[in-house]
Structure formats: C-alpha cells, structure tokens
Amino acid sequence: MDRELDRRRFVQITGAAGLGALAGCLGDDDEPAAENGDENGGENGEESENGEDEETEQEVPDPKATENALIEPATLKEWQDAGLVNLGQLDVRDRVTVLRVWDTETYEDGHVPGALKWAPDEFHAARTEGLGEAAPMVADGAQMDEVLQRSGVCPRTTIVLSGPSALRTARAYWTLRYWGFPRERIKVLNGGYNAYGEEYELETGGEPDAPAATFSVQANGELNNDDRLGIAQMIQRVDLKQAGERDDVFLDNRPDPDATISTAIIDDPANYHKGDSYSTKFAEGGHWKDADAIESHIFGLDDVENGDTIVTFCGSGYRATMGYFVLDGILGYDDVTVYDGSFSRQWADYDGNNTEGNVPPEDWRVDLNDRTDGDTGDSDLEIVVDEIPDLASADANQIEVTDAAYMAGEDTESDDGDGGDGGGDWGCDSIAPPAF
Known part of the structure; x- marks a missing residue:
C-alpha cells in the first residue's frame, strides 16, 4: 500500500494570487529597496571604488519558509540575530x-531571549x-486576544x-x-527553551517589554472549525461509522485506557516524541521525532491509511493535540x-450511571448504541441547558x-482595523523599539 504523504511544504507566501484571503499571513507584494548609505558604493551588482563588491541589501530570513512547524534552536537563533524577535516595529x-508556554513562576530562572509568557x-x-459544562475546553476569543495583544502579535507575526x-x-x-x-x-x-539553552545562552530575569497591539483573532477571518469536534458532533461521527456511512479513524492518545470510544485505535503519544516523558520540564521531553518516523508510525498502524479522516482524543483534550500536531x-x-472534550472529562x-440523577436522554447517552467499548464508570454530568437540543x-x-x-x-468591543494585511490595522503601526 502506498503510504507516501503529499506533504505541504511551508514555503514563503508573498502575494500569490488567490491567497490574499488568508488574513494575517500575507505582506505587501513589493519589498522596499534597500538604501545604499555608502557614498563610495556603486549600484547593486557593481563594484565600489576600492574594487570590492558592495552588498546593498541584507537578506532577511523568512520565518514562514520552514519545512514544517517544527524548528530547531539554530533556526530561532538566526531569526534573533536578524533582529526579528520581539521587534519594536509592528508594521514590518x-x-x-x-x-514561553509554561508556568510563569519559573520564568525568571531561564527563557529564550525575548520570550514572553x-x-x-x-x-x-x-x-x-x-448538555453541561466541561473543562478544559478550548480558550474563548477574549482569552486569546488578551494574550495576542499584550505580546505584540500582528497580521505578519510568526x-x-x-x-x-x-x-x-x-x-x-x-x-x-x-x-x-x-x-x-x-x-x-x-x-523547548532547555534545548535552546544547550546551544546558546538563556536569558534570566524579568519579562521584556513588548509592543502592545489591538490585534484580534478576528483578523484571521474565520475559525478552523474543522479542526475541532464537540460532544454532539463526536456522537454523530461514531453513529455514522457504526452504520457504515463514514470510515473515520479514531485515535485514542492515552497509553492504556480501561474504556474508550467504539472502534478507537490506541496510540500512546510517547510514539511521537523522544525522551522519557512528554510532560517533563527537561529538554528530552520536548523533542519530537522527525517527519519520516512519525509518518512511518501513524500510517503503519492497523486500519490507518493516508487520506483517512483522523479524529484524535484522550482523557482531557491535551494528549489528543499531540496527535494533531504531528499530523497537522x-x-x-x-x-x-x-x-x-475527550473521554474522561466529557464523553x-x-x-446512564449518573449518581446525581442527571441522566442524559437516550439520544445523548454514550453507553447505548455501541458507542463505547468498556465501562465508563460513575459520572457526574450536571445538565445546565434549559432545553435538550437535538444532536444535529x-x-x-x-x-x-x-x-x-x-x-x-x-x-x-474590538473594532480596530478590518482584518486586512495593512500594517496600520489592529494597532499594528510603527512604534519605538522596546527596551530589553
């Protein structure tokens, strides 16, 4: 069976026709010409009076143009040396x-230079x-905007x-x-930053100033809502697969569950990374395997083929995103x-085992219609909706x-800008560089 992936290479996107709708990732079509500040220098490609070639513009690395989303410390260091990290000008x-995606208490002990919390x-x-509340679920828009704005994120920020x-x-x-x-x-x-610290010097002390913006996720145009399923959608996916109307692959990213969603394939996310633990605070836990190893593993699983719709889940929705990251x-x-919502925190x-009497109607119950393999145990759903909605x-x-x-x-309340790529939108105009 041919398992060769048609991988999408993360090439530079600069004004290609038809891609302008990808708000937040395109810049102006024309690069500004570099000025030649040396009076003795000639035009680009010509020699100066001393006979040496003059370089009239410096090549700046494009942070979009990486092979995939995984980068090594040397790549980040190149971007730092080029002055791209935490750059004070927002309209570039x-x-x-x-x-720095970690607890804030240890931030001052060490972080990548210029990193924000x-x-x-x-x-x-x-x-x-x-029918009820669940946690931990995806952050809402206001949470996202608060982080993005204080971090100086703009439409052209990587x-x-x-x-x-x-x-x-x-x-x-x-x-x-x-x-x-x-x-x-x-x-x-x-x-992570530990691997960076093995090759370069980490920064200690307080958080650097970041240029504030009024950027909102609204600038991105629309949700990637195909990348997330809710409880009702998941129940329907299972029913359709049981009826032979869909052939989705359900990957349970828990190492050894007692019960799982019907037809799920168990795939411990330890298969995706190097080191002893993917939740460790040490560098070995943050290293991912390369694309060839991951491709070989996932598409080597029984009943998983390139082209399948793959749904990942786990106990709380965290390990499931490891499966998502290696694929996407x-x-x-x-x-x-x-x-x-995943298995333990929602499914x-x-x-029908609710000890408080909040038993869902049959259409919503996961212990019926062969929706679950194994015993779900006691549950504590609190039904908070006024009316029970239809699954669909x-x-x-x-x-x-x-x-x-x-x-x-x-x-x-955010109404700045129109979500376009202009540098002045979303508070992303030029400001003085931060001090750090």
Missing part, C-alpha cells in the same frame, strides 16, 4: 514573537457545550512556542490553529481534528457558535 513584513491556564477554559513540555506546546499550537492562524505562522521549538504541524496532513459523563442542531455545539460569532465581530 515579518516579525517573530516567542511565547503564556501560562497553560490561559489556553483552556470551563465552557458549556452539549509565533514560536518555546515551552519545555511537548504536551502543552501541542495544546497551544492546536489552540492557535483553531482560532484561524495558518500553519505557516506557528512554530514549535524542538526541545509536522506532516502537513489536512484531514485531522481533535475531539476537544464518560454522558452515560447548532444549539448542541454552543462553543463553535459562540466562537464563530466572536470571529464575526459580535459580542466584542
């Missing part, structure tokens, strides 16, 4: 913001979906995630992707999605409805 074609509790939330934990950086990556960021604008530092971010695989609560209705997927409304500019 390409600038880089490094986010993004605490794990800022990219998840307790939210109502289906975000580098530098946390030490593969588990948390994957969740951060997926969160940005869901909120409309293109692959080309999100990078994961392989090995490293392999460039387009047909992968995350069941956000298992929708059974928008009312059953409240998170997507709410987030789509936010992206459309409803229920938000």
Whole structure:
C-alpha cells in the first residue's frame, strides 16, 4: 500500500494570487529597496571604488519558509540575530514573537531571549457545550486576544512556542490553529527553551517589554472549525461509522485506557516524541521525532491509511493535540481534528450511571448504541441547558457558535482595523523599539 504523504511544504507566501484571503499571513507584494548609505558604493551588482563588491541589501530570513512547524534552536537563533524577535516595529513584513508556554513562576530562572509568557491556564477554559459544562475546553476569543495583544502579535507575526513540555506546546499550537492562524505562522521549538539553552545562552530575569497591539483573532477571518469536534458532533461521527456511512479513524492518545470510544485505535503519544516523558520540564521531553518516523508510525498502524479522516482524543483534550500536531504541524496532513472534550472529562459523563440523577436522554447517552467499548464508570454530568437540543442542531455545539460569532465581530468591543494585511490595522503601526 502506498503510504507516501503529499506533504505541504511551508514555503514563503508573498502575494500569490488567490491567497490574499488568508488574513494575517500575507505582506505587501513589493519589498522596499534597500538604501545604499555608502557614498563610495556603486549600484547593486557593481563594484565600489576600492574594487570590492558592495552588498546593498541584507537578506532577511523568512520565518514562514520552514519545512514544517517544527524548528530547531539554530533556526530561532538566526531569526534573533536578524533582529526579528520581539521587534519594536509592528508594521514590518515579518516579525517573530516567542511565547514561553509554561508556568510563569519559573520564568525568571531561564527563557529564550525575548520570550514572553503564556501560562497553560490561559489556553483552556470551563465552557458549556452539549448538555453541561466541561473543562478544559478550548480558550474563548477574549482569552486569546488578551494574550495576542499584550505580546505584540500582528497580521505578519510568526509565533514560536518555546515551552519545555511537548504536551502543552501541542495544546497551544492546536489552540492557535483553531482560532484561524495558518500553519505557516506557528512554530514549535524542538526541545523547548532547555534545548535552546544547550546551544546558546538563556536569558534570566524579568519579562521584556513588548509592543502592545489591538490585534484580534478576528483578523484571521474565520475559525478552523474543522479542526475541532464537540460532544454532539463526536456522537454523530461514531453513529455514522457504526452504520457504515463514514470510515473515520479514531485515535485514542492515552497509553492504556480501561474504556474508550467504539472502534478507537490506541496510540500512546510517547510514539511521537523522544525522551522519557512528554510532560517533563527537561529538554528530552520536548523533542519530537522527525517527519519520516512519525509518518512511518501513524500510517503503519492497523486500519490507518493516508487520506483517512483522523479524529484524535484522550482523557482531557491535551494528549489528543499531540496527535494533531504531528499530523497537522509536522506532516502537513489536512484531514485531522481533535475531539476537544475527550473521554474522561466529557464523553464518560454522558452515560446512564449518573449518581446525581442527571441522566442524559437516550439520544445523548454514550453507553447505548455501541458507542463505547468498556465501562465508563460513575459520572457526574450536571445538565445546565434549559432545553435538550437535538444532536444535529447548532444549539448542541454552543462553543463553535459562540466562537464563530466572536470571529464575526459580535459580542466584542474590538473594532480596530478590518482584518486586512495593512500594517496600520489592529494597532499594528510603527512604534519605538522596546527596551530589553
């Protein structure tokens, strides 16, 4: 069987026809000509009076033009040396913001130079979906905008995630992707800041100043809502597969579950990374395997083929994003999605074993119709909706409805800019460089 992936190479996107709608990733078509400040220098390509070739413009690396979303410390160092990291001017074609995805208490002990804080509790939330509240679910739009604005993110910013934990950086990556960021604008530092510190000097002390912006996820145009499933959508996917009307692959990214969603394939995310633990704070836990190894593993699993629709899930929605990241971010695989609520924090609560009497109606129960393999145990769902929605209705997927409304500019106070690529939109005009 041919398992050769048609990988999407992360090439530079600069004004190609038809791609202008990818808000937040395109710059002006024409690069400004470099000025020759040397009076003795000739025109570009000519010799100066001393007979030596003059270089009239410096080549600046394009942070979008990496093979995939995974970068090594040397690549980030090149961007730092070129002055792209935490650049004070927001209206330039390409600038880089490094986010340290880890607890903030240890920030001053060491971080990539110029890195800004993004605490794990800022990219998840307790939210109502289906019949009740669940956590940790994807962060809402206001949470995202707060982080992006204080970090100086603008339409032409590339975000580098530098946390030490593969588990948390994957969740951060997926969160940005869901909120409309293109692959080309999100990078994961392989090995995190610890790996960077093995090759270069880490910075200690307080957080540097960052140029503030009023950028909103609204600039991205629309949600990547195909990258996330809610509880009602997941129940329907299972039913359709059982009926032979879909052939989705369900990857359970837990190492040894007692019960799982029907027909799921167990795939421990330890298969995707190097080191003893993907949640460790040490460098070995943050290293991912390369694309060839990941491709060979995933498409070597029984009943998994290139071209399948792949749904990842786990206990809480975190390990599931590791499966998502290796497929979307490293392999460039387009047909992968995350069941956000996942098994332990949501799915298992929708059974008939609720000790508080909040038993879902039969259409919603996961212990019926061969939806679950194994015993879900006791559950504690609290039904909070006034009316039970139909599984197929928008009312059953409240998170997507709410987030789509936010992206459309409803229920938000941000009205700066139109989401286009102009440097002045979203507060992304030129300001003085920060001091750090």
